[in-house]
Amino acid sequence: MPFVERVFSGVQPTGNLHLGNYLGAIVNFVKLQETHNCIYCVVDMHAITQGLDVWGGPAELARNTREVTAAFIASGIDPNKQIVFNQSQVSGHAELAWIFNCVARMGWLNRMTQFKEKAGKDRENASVGLYDYPVLMAADILLYRATHVPVGEDQKQHLELSRDIAQKFNNDFGDSIRGHGANDGLFFPLPEPLITGPATRVMSLRDGTKKMSKSDASDNSRINLTDDADTIAQKVRKAKTDPEPLPIEEKGLEARPEADNLVGIFAALSGRSKAEVLRDFGGGQFSSFKNALVELCVTKLSPIAGEMKRLVADPGHIDAILNGGADRARAIADETMKLSKDIVGFIRPR
Ligand code: AQP
Numbered sequence: 001m002p003f004v005e006r007v008f009s010g011v012q013p014t015g016n017l018h019l020g021n022y023l024g025a026i027v028n029f030v031k032l033q034e035t036h037n038c039i040y041c042v043v044d045m046h047a048i049t050q051g052l053d054v055w056g057g058p059a060e061l062a063r064n065t066r067e068v069t070a071a072f073i074a075s076g077i078d079p080n081k082q083i084v085f086n087q088s089q090v091s092g093h094a095e096l097a098w099i100f101n102c103v104a105r106m107g108w109l110n111r112m113t114q115f116k117e118k119a120g121k122d123r124e125n126a127s128v129g130l131y132d133y134p135v136l137m138a139a140d141i142l143l144y145r146a147t148h149v150p151v152g153e154d155q156k157q158h159l160e161l162s163r164d165i166a167q168k169f170n171n172d173f174g175d176s177i178r179g180h181g182a183n184d185g186l187f188f189p190l191p192e193p194l195i196t197g198p199a200t201r202v203m204s205l206r207d208g209t210k211k212m213s214k215s216d217a218s219d220n221s222r223i224n225l226t227d228d229a230d231t232i233a234q235k236v237r238k239a240k241t242d243p244e245p246l247p248i249e250e251k252g253l254e255a256r257p258e259a260d261n262l263v264g265i266f267a268a269l270s271g272r273s274k275a276e277v278l279r280d281f282g283g284g285q286f287s288s289f290k291n292a293l294v295e296l297c298v299t300k301l302s303p304i305a306g307e308m309k310r311l312v313a314d315p316g317h318i319d320a321i322l323n324g325g326a327d328r329a330r331a332i333a334d335e336t337m338k339l340s341k342d343i344v345g346f347i348r349p350r
Contacts, residue, residue: 003189007036008146010043010087010137012214013064014055016224017071019297020202020212022304023268024152028197030076032150038082039144039329042068042322045087045094045136049129050118054215066318067308071225073321074307085325087140092333096139097132099344103169104135108161114154118215138162142188143333150194153201154211159193166190176343187343198268205239208257226305229298236294241286248282250275262286266293269300 009029011021032038042065047055055061065086072084087093109115112134119126129136137158141149142165149159166188170177174185204210204221212222220235227235240258247253253260253274260274263281266289267274281289311318341348 003145003147005036005148006144006146007032007038007148007150007194008041008141008144008191009039009150010041010046010140011068011072012043012047013061013068013086014047014050015064015214016222016226017068018202018212018214018222018224019265019301020152020199020222021214022071022075022225022301023197023199023202023265025150026071026075026077027268028150028194029072031197032148032194033076033078033082036148038077039146039332040072040077040082040084041140041329042072042084042086043137043140046133049127049133050215051127063312065322066312066315067226069318069322070308070311071304073311074304079321079325083325083328084321085329086322089322089326090143090330090333092143092330092337093136093139095337096143096340097136099340100135100139100142100165100169101132103172104138104161104165108164109134111157112161113157134158134161135165138165141191142166143336144329145189145336146191147189148194149191150196153195156193156195159191163190173343176345180339180342187339198271199264202265202268203257203261205235205261207240208259208261223297223301225301226308227301228305229302232297232301233294236290236297239290246278246281246284246286246289248278250278252278252282259286262289262293266296269296 009025011017011025029038029040044061044065047061047064056064069084073079077084109131115131115133118130138161141162151159167190169188170186173187177187178185202212204212204216206218206221216222220238223232223235239262242256242258246259246263253263263274263277267277270277338348
């Protein structure tokens with residue numbers, strides 16, 4: 001029997017959400033609501049995998065968790081129709097991650113580039129959680145037997161690992177899976193990444209070869225969803241460019257990473273292609289293009305920032321949304337955990 005199509009994705013509450021998170025992930029989350037049942041998770045357990053200096057401590061974690069939830073809702077996710085919750089409320093994430101820790105191979109994790117980037121040179125001092133992050137991510141997705149996962153391009157490798165884990169679990173426990181009623185021997189689907197949408201990899205405003213990231217030390221490298229109009233204007237005007245005018249054709253953006261990034265952001269926010277944007281701005285100087293980009297960013301992002309501000313002013317309301325979402329998520333997760341434990345051979349309470 002084919003798996004019921006279900007969408008799952010998560011965002012870490014590790015700091016200010018930026019334009020990359022919005023265009024690479026959240027815009028797609030909103031769109032997928034039209035066609036799928038979706039589960040959107042604020043992955044607070046992932047947030048603590050790096051040092052306290054990155055996640056900011058308990059008060060900051062709770063504040064950021066509410067802020068990401070507010071960003072989801074302000075961007076157009078409907079928490080009544082879809083499931084919106086924070087990961088740590090559903091214990092199945094940690095439980096399934098343990099089973100998957102015993103399925104995943106060290107060699108697989110050793111290849112993960114994000115760990116290498118985030119751990120940097122001081123790998124011995126990185127947390128075990130940071131190393132294990134992709135296994136927890138596989139558990140997040142497969143706990144709901146989700147079939148589709150909208151993510152930015154940076155998460156592609158982790159998604160491939162989730163598929164490998166699902167496949168190995170299905171193979172290793174095939175007989176037991178069949179014994180528990182799944183005749184085709186498949187318990188977990190192989191989740192498909194949905195790396196689509198207007199901008200799958202938004203780059204830093206200070207360096208067009210680095211992705212826009214929450215953890216970049218320079219706030220000028222990113223546009224945060226909560227930035228006001230003046231801050232957006234300042235950041236866009238300071239964005240790195242090159243001395244040439246904008247090219248007339250898209251091909252001319254090759255080998256010009258900063259120009260390519262700014263045109264890509266304009267295209268994504270205006271719902272047009274890069275070629276169309278260059279039809280209007282090609283041959284011109286960056287200064288007038290940047291003015292138009294500021295106006296576009298402010299028009300698109302200010303309503304979201306305003307709504308986020310309104311929502312975070314009422315933490316009780318946000319917590320009620322997260323609690324309600326967690327109850328609905330737990331109902332699905334408990335069923336998966338019950339069956340997973342039976343398949344593995346764990347005796348559970350009757
Ligand atoms: N620059 C980006 N362009 C497109 N998509 C992006 N995403 C992140 N950065 C970009 C996508 O946003 C979703 C949520 O990301 P996350 O917060 O869970 O994790 P992340 O990838 O670690 O995000 P950051 O901002 O880059 O954080 P740090 O600085 O901690 O590394 C994911 O779908 C991601 O692909």
